[in-house]
Amino acid sequence: MSELIMPAAEREAFLAEPHIGVLTIARPGGRPPLASPIWYEYEPGGAVVINVGRGSVKARLAEAAGVASLTVQTEALPYRFVTVGGPVVITAADDATRRRIAGRYLPAEMVDGYLTSADASDMVTLRLTPSSWHSNDYSRVM
Numbered sequence: 001m002s003e004l005i006m007p008a009a010e011r012e013a014f015l016a017e018p019h020i021g022v023l024t025i026a027r028p029g030g031r032p033p034l035a036s037p038i039w040y041e042y043e044p045g046g047a048v049v050i051n052v053g054r055g056s057v058k059a060r061l062a063e064a065a066g067v068a069s070l071t072v073q074t075e076a077l078p079y080r081f082v083t084v085g086g087p088v089v090i091t092a093a094d095d096a097t098r099r100r101i102a103g104r105y106l107p108a109e110m111v112d113g114y115l116t117s118a119d120a121s122d123m124v125t126l127r128l129t130p131s132s133w134h135s136n137d138y139s140r141v142m
Contacts (some may be wrong), residue, residue: 006135010045011082018104021071039105047127062088078139086131093123100122
C-alpha cells in the first residue's frame with residue numbers, strides 16, 4: 001500500500017467534510033463523460049447524497065448508467081483527495097435533505113432563499129453507494 005493512501009476511517013471522514021465535489025458519469029456513444037461540480041452530503045458508512053434537477057443531464061445520465069463517481073479534494077497544500085465510485089439509485093428529493101445539503105455550503109441566512117429557487121418536485125436525489133475508493137494525502141510525505 002502506498003504511503004499516500006488514506007486509511008479507511010480518514011478517507012471517510014474527509015469525504016464527510018463539505019468539499020465541492022465533481023460528479024462524473026459516463027455518456028453513451030464514446031463521448032467524454034460528464035464531470036460536474038456539485039454539493040453533497042455523506043456520513044461514514046453510508047451513501048453519498050446529491051440533489052439534481054429531475055430533467056437534468058446529470059439525472060438522465062445517472063439513470064442510464066446506473067453508476068457514477070465523485071471526487072473531492074483540497075485546493076491548498078498539503079493536497080488531499082478522495083474518489084469514490086459505485087451504483088447510483090435515484091429517488092424523489094425531499095425538503096429535509098435539500099435543506100441539510102444547502103446548510104453545509106451556505107450561511108444559514110441564505111438557505112431559505114436557495115431552497116425557494118427550485119421546487120423539490122423538480123428535483124431528484126442521487127444516492128451513490130461507494131464500492132470503490134481511491135485516495136491520496138500528500139501530508140504523509142511532506
